[in-house]
Amino acid sequence: MADLPKFNAYINGASVPPRTNTYFETVNPYTSKVWAEVARCNEADANDAIEAAYGAFTTGEWPAMSATQRGALLRRFGDLLAEHADELAEYEVRDNGKLISEMGPQCGYIPQWYYYFGGLADKIEGSVLPIDKPDIFNYTRQEPLGVVVAITPWNSPLMLLTFKLAPALAAGNTVVIKPSEFTSTSTLRFVELFAEAGFPPGVVNVVTGYGAEVGAALVEHPKVAKVAFTGGSDSGARVYQSAAAGLKKCTLELGGKSPNIIFDDADLDDAVKGAISGIFAATGQTCIAGSRLLVQNGIYDEFVRKLVDFAATAKMGDPMQRDTQVGPVTTPPQYEKILQYVQVAKDEGAEVLLGGGPATDRPECGDSQYFIEPTIFGGVTNNMRIAQEEVFGPVLSIIRFDEDDEAIAIANDIAFGLAAGVWTQSIKRAIKVSNAIRAGTVWVNTYRAVSFMSPFGGYKQSGLGRENGIEAIREYLQTKSVWISTASDVPNPFVMR
Ligand code: NAD
DSSP states (O other), X not given: OTTSOEEOEEETTEEEOOTTOOEEEEEETTTTEEEEEEEOOOHHHHHHHHHHHHHHHHSSHHHHSOHHHHHHHHHHHHHHHHHTHHHXXXXXXXXXXXXXXXXXXXXXXXXXXXXXXXXXXGGOOOOEEOOSSTTEEEEEXXXXXXXXXXXXXXXXXXXXXXXXXXXXXXXXXXXXXXXXXXXXHHHHXXXXXXXXXXXXXXXXXXXXXXXXXXXXXXXXXXXXXXXXXXXXXXXXXXXXXXXXXXXXXXXXXXXXXXXXXXXXXXXXXXXXXXXXXXXXXGGGXXXXXXXXXXXXXXXHHHHHHHHHHHHHTOOBSOTTSTTOOBOOOSOHHHHHHHHHHHHHHHHTTOEEEEOOSBOOSOGGGTTOSOOBOOEEEESOOTTSHHHHSOOOSSEEEEEEESSHHHHHHHHHSSSEESEEEEEOSOHHHHHHHHHHSOSSEEEESOOSXXXXXXXBOXXXXXXXXXXXXXXXXXXXXXXXXXXXXXXXXOOOTTSOO
16 A cells, blocks of 8 residues: 555654554544554654653753743644644544544644643742751752653544643653554644744654554653553553553543433433433543433433434534534444444343444445444443443433432442533532532533643542643642751751751
8 A cells, every 4th residue: 555644653853664664554434444554663662752752851952941931832832733723633533533523623722721731831839948947948849750651542632632741741741642543643743743833852752553562662661750641441550550560650541431410400401412412422432421321200201202302313424524413433443342332231121212233324424334323222220231331432321310319329339430410400409419429520511521721530440630720730740849058067967957
């Protein structure tokens, strides 16, 4: 396939072929065709990238820069991203099949992270302590960690990368990125803009390839100070173990099985849209999917009828068309996994209210082999696998409840704790329930909102640490305490000061 575009790794400011000169294919899920080849990096490439990042952290322009200068570079990068937002959105859609109607605005919004963290770079202050010792001046500094490895999944490559990259760079670290093997190309185009913005070579690097081949080598590398990972819980656990073996800092953004709770006093039309947005937006391939819909008994029949009617109108098709509402599943293994879960739900006795299989005989789905009908299961109980395990696809499980406390108990009876939705017109109920839910994000009368300024992360097995907001930059800093003696002579060296 000599005429396919080839994407190399990006190391020390240059496009670099993999050491073994081998490439893997990347597929457009809508056409189901290979459209490019991407460098299959291994441990040797990982070493090169880490050495480049380590060199850029320890010597040259980057460590000599003031926080104000770093902030200015980040804001310049944000401007370049804004100029290239449409182009980057098209890369994302081609590789992951998400809708252009979502990825266009998302890529247009990403620059805000670089403006926000660029502005924050020179507002992180140490302190002078009123130390309890005579003749000592004591102050703290906030210092970067060193080389950060950022590992991302395929579902929102640039946004999830940005959650890591903007605070890591604002804090003065250097970064090696490992994007998903399914969606590497947008990241490779994106990082070229760092050189254009004036970042020194080696500050941002990318190696592409498989998790076990190159991702694991990055995490294990002794010169890495921190790993920032987004992905599935199983890979997250492996990354955490490996980081722990090297005593590296680690943040993890993992899976979810989020409850979206519809109370009987909710505005039902709004809540229907909230339920749809929770599970069918992005074809359900989001960590924050509201995949467990808890509906109160008094409104159950009316609500479920409205929901099924609305979901049945969802327009499937070409993700590049602005009126498409549900695109293809991104990867062949994910397609198989979703269908297996549909079968699991049927075998467990859940009732198919909508969909329930592959989307066949739909001309609007073109040649794609990866469309699945928006699927709704009724009659689900919280102990079923379909209620407990992350599907990561357009598959909704509806669970009935009577009392508020029962809804809270069901919502919390799960290993995950990433997000939740609450639909009610009662402010008392909204506050009581959102306080009681064990999840890192709770949305009331809305769903699937994120911002650069609001902390995001998981409770329980949904992750460790927080991204976004002021606290995110602390995940990329460490505190140094500096002691300066002002005494006229050195005190007794045999006793502690
Ligand atoms: P994945 O875990 O299979 O892969 C994620 C990344 O980790 C990829 O780049 C992969 O190559 C790499 N990887 C895999 N094994 C590795 C290892 N041993 N060492 C180093 N790197 C390794 O996840 P995915 O299928 O790409 O993404 C879907 C998952 O991501 C879902 O579970 C979803 O919930 C989760 N996710 C979480 C968030 C969040 O913010 N909490 C956001 C999006 C996606």
